[in-house]
Amino acid sequence: EDVLVTGVAADRNEAKITLQRVPDRPGLAAKIFGPIAKAHIVVDMIIQNASEDGTTDLTFTVPQNDYARALEIVAPIAAEIGAGGVKSDTDVVKVSVVGLGMRSHAGVASRIFEVLAREGINVEMISTSEIKVSVVIAAKYSELAVRVLHQALVAEGFEEESA
Amino acid sequence: EDVLVTGVAADRNEAKITLQRVPDRPGLAAKIFGPIAKAHIVVDMIIQNASEDGTTDLTFTVPQNDYARALEIVAPIAAEIGAGGVKSDTDVVKVSVVGLGMRSHAGVASRIFEVLAREGINVEMISTSEIKVSVVIAAKYSELAVRVLHQALVAEGFEEESA
Numbered sequence: 001e002d003v004l005v006t007g008v009a010a011d012r013n014e015a016k017i018t019l020q021r022v023p024d025r026p027g028l029a030a031k032i033f034g035p036i037a038k039a040h041i042v043v044d045m046i047i048q049n050a051s052e053d054g055t056t057d058l059t060f061t062v063p064q065n066d067y068a069r070a071l072e073i074v075a076p077i078a079a080e081i082g083a084g085g086v087k088s089d090t091d092v093v094k095v096s097v098v099g100l101g102m103r104s105h106a107g108v109a110s111r112i113f114e115v116l117a118r119e120g121i122n123v124e125m126i127s128t129s130e131i132k133v134s135v136v137i138a139a140k141y142s143e144l145a146v147r148v149l150h151q152a153l154v155a156e157g158f159e160e161e162s163a
Numbered sequence: 164e165d166v167l168v169t170g171v172a173a174d175r176n177e178a179k180i181t182l183q184r185v186p187d188r189p190g191l192a193a194k195i196f197g198p199i200a201k202a203h204i205v206v207d208m209i210i211q212n213a214s215e216d217g218t219t220d221l222t223f224t225v226p227q228n229d230y231a232r233a234l235e236i237v238a239p240i241a242a243e244i245g246a247g248g249v250k251s252d253t254d255v256v257k258v259s260v261v262g263l264g265m266r267s268h269a270g271v272a273s274r275i276f277e278v279l280a281r282e283g284i285n286v287e288m289i290s291t292s293e294i295k296v297s298v299v300i301a302a303k304y305s306e307l308a309v310r311v312l313h314q315a316l317v318a319e320g321f322e323e324e325s326a
């Protein structure tokens with residue numbers, strides 16, 4: 001397969017909000033996002049991994065100027081649904097690598113993780129879409145991450161290892 | 164904003180593998196995906212939420228026929244990096260709702276969660292991209308989920324509530 005990595009972008013305008021230890025039963029994601037949607041809060045990422053002990057974390061990102069309002073809305077909901085807590089962070093950046101022709105995300109993803117690890121950058125969150133691999137990292141690494149990923153994947157060109 | 168939900172799709176060919184309680188420090192995601200990429204395993208979703216206690220879960224999905232090989236590769240890595248365990252499930256389906264013009268994912272997402280909750284379907288994982296909101300649910304609900312989501316979002320048409 002011929003993967004072409006076309007660019008690396010950083011979105012520094014995102015703040016993340018995590019409802020921790022949400023009971024993993026039907027209806028709770030709806031209880032959280034209903035009011036968020038009604039308030040016209042702009043939600044970009046929604047990430048929920050599978051639960052282990054009957055609870056799971058639900059994270060979403062909003063623009064920095066929707067952050068206070070979003071927190072205000074979800075805090076009482078978190079309490080009402082019995083979530084363990086709410087954690088949030090405005091000091092994050094979403095870095096996305098766009099790759100055309102990715103039949104598998106593994107190659108581009110592993111290269112991203114390798115490059116960031118080499119710089120001592122911790123990968124806090126990971127999400128994928130058809131043409132992107134996105135990571136959320138600490139905002140202070142934004143410029144460094146974009147630069148090293150662009151060098152390794154775009155400038156040097158990403159080559160999938162052949163079978 | 165004018166959101167148009169154009170379709171609902173189900174991918175029943177995905178199996179999920181979760182490395183549980185991966186120590187949250189640089190270099191470990193690279194250690195997992197390096198060998199996975201070298202083995203040419205086709206990875207679709209990669210989901211990692213933020214850590215809480217210094218560890219986090221890392222989930223990825225592969226086609227059913229890459230499943231056994233992927234598990235074989237990650238099991239020893241999980242042990243080597245000190246992960247808490249490996250959990251996997253072939254009985255899942257990824258259901259994706261495609262929406263054009265979604266400035267925020269909140270409206271479409273909350274409607275999806277509402278509809279699934281009404282049917283008693285538990286949302287196991289959530290992921291978003293520019294034009295999609297995807298959920299992973301138990302495979303047995305595949306046909307029901309697609310039918311009710313198509314009815315509610317495509318046939319009836321999704322309307323963002325106006326401010």
Ligand SMILES: C[C@@H](O)[C@H](N)C(=O)O
Pocket residue numbers: 022023024025026027028029030048056058276280284285286287
């Ligand atoms: C945790 C939350 O997503 C829950 N599983 C639900 O279906 O609403």
Ligand SMILES: C[C@@H](O)[C@H](N)C(=O)O
Pocket residue numbers: 113117121122123124185186187188189190191192193211219221
């Ligand atoms: C958990 C894993 O993603 C780790 N944070 C890393 O950067 O490799």
